[in-house]
Amino acid sequence: MEKYETLEILRNSPNSGVFHLILNRPSRRNALSLEFFTEFPKALHSLDQNPDTAVIVLSGSGGHFCSGIDLKALSTISDDNTSDRGRAGERLRRKILWMQDAITAIERCRKPVIAAISGACIGGGVDIVTACDIRFCTKDAFFSVKEVDLAITADLGTLQRLPGIVGFGNAMELALTGRPFSGSEAKELGLVSRVFGTKEELNEAASVIAEGIAGKSPLAVTGTKAVLLKGRDMTLDQGLDYVSTWNSSMLLSNDLNEAVSAQIQKRKPVFAKL
Incomplete structure (x- = not known):
């Protein structure tokens, strides 16, 4: 398995379909470097x-999930010595799009x-x-849409995704x-x-749900994710038409036949990898 500077990938059991993707810069509270x-x-x-991967659990090493973008990375992004404002702006736009794409990779991933x-x-x-x-989170987790305090308009997806999760008014206030x-x-x-008392309880519950x-x-799992994500940008009629085509x-x-057979025979179904 490939080694990464900022990430670690773990699989608790060789037979498990659950892989743990861990932000791995604990000394920097998992701040995001370039x-x-x-x-x-x-x-x-x-x-x-990877056909062995069915579900991914994303977490942070150490005591924190992620403290935001590394300020060194931020200063690197904003440095541009050119006197041509148009070209400097075009380069910055491309950097932002590149960073956005890295986050959107979560949605592109077929696996939950x-x-x-x-x-x-x-x-x-x-x-x-x-x-x-x-x-999922622990009860001592804390969140902040912090960009406004750094004189930045949040630009990596929060302003686009958060309103659909918590409601427009709540997202605006936060x-x-x-x-x-x-x-x-x-x-x-x-x-x-869901909220859990400790990190151990959180990790255990996330693993159990992921294994389920x-x-x-x-x-069915990858289809459910794909149809839900696509449906965000569609009317009800369009969404229904899309899922009918899907x-x-x-x-x-064969999954349908196996699921029905398992139900009738009162056993656990066994599906081929994807």
């Missing part, structure tokens, strides 16, 4: 293409991504978790104030679906 934006989409693509959040989840950390499919909010408030807002999803039909090509599979 290297991260190269490695992260590469790691996700590798896991997506579960965020297991403890400690700080700030700025770029919120960009990452809003792109994830399921979010983004304009930059205020920290707790794991329990994140649950009230709907940013996370990994035991389901991979065609299922017309995917529904009549």
Whole structure:
């Protein structure tokens, strides 16, 4: 398995379909370096293409999930000695699009991504978790859409994804104030679906739920993620039409026959890898 400077990939059991993707700069509270934006989409693509991977659990090493973009990376991005404002602006736009694409890689990944959040989840950390499919946290986790305090308009996906998760008014308030909010408030807002007492309990629950999803039909799981994401940008009628087309090509599979047989025989189904 490929080695990364900013990430670690673990598989707790050789028979498990659950892979753990870990932000691995604990000395920097997992702040996002420029290297991260190269490695992260590469790691996700590798896991997506690996037939052994059914579900990905995303977490941070040490006490924090992610403290946001590394300030050294931020200064590097903003440095441009050219006197041509148009060319400097065009280069900056390309850098931002490149960074956005690294976060959107979570949605491009066919396999579900579960965020297991403890400690700080700030700025770029919120960009990452809003792109994830399921979010859990510890009760001592804390969040902040921090960019406004750094004189930045958040540009890696939070302003686009957060309103659909917590509601437009809540997203506006969190983004304009930059205020920290707790794991329990994140649950009230709907940013996370479950809160756990300790990081150990969080990791255990995330693994159990991931293993449960990994035991389901991979065609049904990847289809559910794809159709839900596509449906965000569609009317109800368009979404229904899209899923009818999707299922017309995917529904009549060996997975369907196996699921029905397993139900009748009262046994656990066994599905082929994807």
